[in-house]
Amino acid sequence: MHPAERILLGPGPSPVPQRVLRALGAPTLGHLDPQYLAIMDQVCDMLRQVFRTGNPLTFPVSGTGMAGMECIAVNLIEPGDEVIVCINGVFGMRMKDVMERCGATVHALEATWGDVFAPAQIAAALAAHPRTKLVGIVHAETSTGAHQPLEGLAEIVRAHEALLVVDAVTSLGGHDVRVDDWGIDAIYSGTQKCLSCPPGLAPVSFGPRALARLDARKSKVQSWYLDVSMLRKYYTGGGGGGRVYHHTAPINMTYALHEALTIVLEEGLEARHARHAAMHQRLRTGLEKLGLGYVPKRSLHSLNCIQVPSGADDAAVRRRLLEDYGIEIGAGLGPMAGKAWRIGLMGHGATVRNVDLVLAALREILGR
């Protein structure tokens, strides 16, 4: 087994710094060892800083981003609940599927792929479905590169006593995410996108309104593994009885996330977001010189979804990038298969060197 050192400029995973890889190799502790619990507490504390929240129940769920999505859905939804899911790409579709599996009646609010939702559209959907208990929306739709604004949504959602649930898998660590200022009730992310950690943990945060919903449940959470009423006893020591074994936390992944979050906070959130913005702009300028256009009107900095130019062979170009340059970029998903390329500039990968390299490689391969 000799994996090559790829330059990961796709939709995730992103390149992992050596510091984070070294942290994975530190000695494995027991998951109830006081030393380990101190490390876990620090991880939760750093996650609060990165999510910009004071929520005590902020922790890394064992599993990838999808486990974070399932955790929030299964804990906050009871069978028969009505929910609204905003769908403008693959991850909104997945949220609908996951919530339906929790027994929800999902009212899909749809937008053209690549577009984002205006607050008035969400207000109209809530007016049409006044019994809605939760609104789910994707902050960074990785399938289209669209950047959904979240400011001002909480007021609308709260006026209907619904919860605001946000997918921040591709934004956390690359774009500003303000859980408290934006009134987000529950949010999930992943480690392998803008946090530049290997895949395996899903940071989540539950606010006070979400916890009240959890405490008022009439039915047991269907998933034993993701039941927050049990998990919180381990992660926060809350709920009485101190730290209680639930499942063995992924110890060495926790070390990796600790190191990745340390790097994020050393750089500083503002500086990190500004770096992602600058690298996006540098890439965009270069792509436009090559005659390549963006799919979304309001693009993410962390994920650049561009149209495959007519005459270019989508798969052949990606294969040459990988074989000749060691560069991975993403293909189009769903209706965009064969029509789009997705260039991720996430975390450790968002550098001048990588931007200029992928531009030079594309210029060469496309013969421009």
Ligand SMILES: *Cc1c(COP(=O)(O)O)cnc(C)c1O
């Ligand atoms: C990657 C991604 C997910 C899923 O995360 P996994 O780590 O692949 O399970 C969910 N939502 C969005 C927006 C993503 O980009």
